[in-house]
Amino acid sequence: MIAFLARRLIGAVLVLIAVSFITYLIFIKIPGGDPAQRIAGRTATDANIADIRAKLHLDDPFYAQYWGMMQSLFNGSLKSYASQLNVVNEIKKGIPATLSLCIGAGIIWLSFGILVGVISAVTAGRASDRLITVFALIGISMPVFWLGLIARYFFAQGHPFALLPDGEYVPLTTNPWQWFVHLLMPWWVLAVLFIGFYGRVLRSNILDTINEDYVRTAKAKGLSRNTVLAKHVLRNSMIPIVTLFGLDFAAVVGGSAILTETVFNLHGVGQYAAESTQNLDLPPIMGVTIYATFFIVFFSVLVDVLYAWLDPRIRPT
Amino acid sequence: MAERLIEVTDLKVQFATEDGMVKAVDGVSFELERGKVLGIVGESGSGKSVTAMTLLGLTRDQNTRFEGEVLYKGRDVLTMDEGELQEVRGNEMSMIFQDPMTSLNPVYTIGAQICEAIQVHERADKNTARRRAIDLLKQVGIPNADSRVDNYPHEFSGGMRQRAMIAMALACNPDVLIADEPTTALDVTIQAQIIELIDRLKDEFNSAVILITHDLGVVADVADEIVVMYAGRVVERAHTRQLFYDPQHPYTWGLLGSIPRLDRPKQERLHSIKGTPPSLINAPAGCKFRPRCPHAFAKCTEEPPLENRVEEPGHLDRCWLSVEEKRRLREPTLAGAEEAA
Numbered sequence: 001m002i003a004f005l006a007r008r009l010i011g012a013v014l015v016l017i018a019v020s021f022i023t024y025l026i027f028i029k030i031p032g033g034d035p036a037q038r039i040a041g042r043t044a045t046d047a048n049i050a051d052i053r054a055k056l057h058l059d060d061p062f063y064a065q066y067w068g069m070m071q072s073l074f075n076g077s078l079k080s081y082a083s084q085l086n087v088v089n090e091i092k093k094g095i096p097a098t099l100s101l102c103i104g105a106g107i108i109w110l111s112f113g114i115l116v117g118v119i120s121a122v123t124a125g126r127a128s129d130r131l132i133t134v135f136a137l138i139g140i141s142m143p144v145f146w147l148g149l150i151a152r153y154f155f156a157q158g159h160p161f162a163l164l165p166d167g168e169y170v171p172l173t174t175n176p177w178q179w180f181v182h183l184l185m186p187w188w189v190l191a192v193l194f195i196g197f198y199g200r201v202l203r204s205n206i207l208d209t210i211n212e213d214y215v216r217t218a219k220a221k222g223l224s225r226n227t228v229l230a231k232h233v234l235r236n237s238m239i240p241i242v243t244l245f246g247l248d249f250a251a252v253v254g255g256s257a258i259l260t261e262t263v264f265n266l267h268g269v270g271q272y273a274a275e276s277t278q279n280l281d282l283p284p285i286m287g288v289t290i291y292a293t294f295f296i297v298f299f300s301v302l303v304d305v306l307y308a309w310l311d312p313r314i315r316p317t
Numbered sequence: 318m319a320e321r322l323i324e325v326t327d328l329k330v331q332f333a334t335e336d337g338m339v340k341a342v343d344g345v346s347f348e349l350e351r352g353k354v355l356g357i358v359g360e361s362g363s364g365k366s367v368t369a370m371t372l373l374g375l376t377r378d379q380n381t382r383f384e385g386e387v388l389y390k391g392r393d394v395l396t397m398d399e400g401e402l403q404e405v406r407g408n409e410m411s412m413i414f415q416d417p418m419t420s421l422n423p424v425y426t427i428g429a430q431i432c433e434a435i436q437v438h439e440r441a442d443k444n445t446a447r448r449r450a451i452d453l454l455k456q457v458g459i460p461n462a463d464s465r466v467d468n469y470p471h472e473f474s475g476g477m478r479q480r481a482m483i484a485m486a487l488a489c490n491p492d493v494l495i496a497d498e499p500t501t502a503l504d505v506t507i508q509a510q511i512i513e514l515i516d517r518l519k520d521e522f523n524s525a526v527i528l529i530t531h532d533l534g535v536v537a538d539v540a541d542e543i544v545v546m547y548a549g550r551v552v553e554r555a556h557t558r559q560l561f562y563d564p565q566h567p568y569t570w571g572l573l574g575s576i577p578r579l580d581r582p583k584q585e586r587l588h589s590i591k592g593t594p595p596s597l598i599n600a601p602a603g604c605k606f607r608p609r610c611p612h613a614f615a616k617c618t619e620e621p622p623l624e625n626r627v628e629e630p631g632h633l634d635r636c637w638l639s640v641e642e643k644r645r646l647r648e649p650t651l652a653g654a655e656e657a658a
Contacts, residue, residue: 213419220373220414221434221485222407225399231433232422312469313423 087287098268109194117202139196148263167264205237250299254292323349329384343549356536359546411486417478421470428466453484476507548605555632565634
């Protein structure tokens, strides 16, 4: 187990280096990317630009620049070219909003995805299953930005069914109730797609597992229908769902929630990433990339560990 | 006379499919007494597994139709509700399946799966159940049962898994043990051990056994009575000795002829029954074996009844041929001469 973790850890570090380096290379190769010109503005003289280039070490060889940037990122002194704000602080500021959004949405989509999947598998072929299938497909097909706007149009304050506040993030520590009601709409908007998708995947997993010989053995033991379903069918059908959840959750925390954060103006990390990319602002892009990669890598290691816990056949001996 | 545990009368099981009604079991009757072993023999698709699963109510489905009676100690299994069935399953009748590789849940330990069977029927705390599980594993011949109880199925070999399945099936001391092809997926060397084990435990637990197989050689030593099934029907039924010495139905001859034997001249090729079992949706009229039977004649278009035609009482068969003809015609098949020539 320890050897396995050590191996995965080394792999994780290598992935972080590779991802950050490729991001860096892409950025310095795209046209219009020269930060000195952008900072100096439209009326800048050549001397101004040369001055800025010298200050930002832009004339150094690219590997030295990369090294310098990574150093300042990890000692927390990296500043944005555009706003001169500290990158690490800005990411830290966005994390509570992003995590609140993602954890809440994750709980909703996992629990409702399982519920939907189990109901439609148990009633497979009947009306409830067909109805769920239709709703699941609609849910999967609706883009988040569209659904978010529609939800705001109907349910936000000042609209037909004024039930919920219209966007913005209230920190949990400031007012837990306001934190909750402000996030309710974003949570569901982000979760809908995943509920549909997980429901479909779980349904087909359950229908596969139900025909396994060991399920027949469990019935022949005299277990009740519900015990068979929970202990023998669901337990085995959940293994692929755990993988999906780990990776999807990591992707959402690492920036896939950009659209939801933007639609509801939550000022999370995703929104910060989107703004920095629009401004071709290299330091925050590097910061957010490392942050996102970290979550993806961390959760894929976590999924592997969970997998071994759920399925004894793949446990490292 | 020993206690009669099971009495199946004219059992019919049909599955509604898109292509029509599949008559998987078509009028099967047999009885089973405590302490006895009943062998049910037939090819794949002869309805023997469906019969066995129906005894435990495992074939119940919205597309399944049942007729007849399956009495367990006088109570009809077919009309029991789900709760009564759960009481019977594993507790009074239990089952061992064909493939021990897939019949155990891969994510629970062997011990946990045996304990589950105990605790569903009896008030036993965790430690008691675990001790019972270890004892059961010892009884079925698992070495180091104390530590093996915490192994997962994938850490067991095929033969050991089947032993564990047997331990699980015997956990609540059932009256009837149904073994559905328990040795088919195992090495030949292990097969005899498993059959012997089932036979020995039957006496220790004072149960009765239904042993289902396609291999007459497997049941030869242990079965008291044998039912030969073909296309969902019983074609011959007799005490084991009687069936081997005086087989009446051409299908039984075919099965007997296809067992390799040491006491016969060496054959070039093993005898096989030509053709395949008929469709169970549109079964041929008359004798179901007629299309494959080398001895069929005009009368075979009528369905022969299952009745006693020989001197031995209790030996029933479904064939129009006279006893003398049968005794003459079967010799080449039983000796495998047709194929060898």
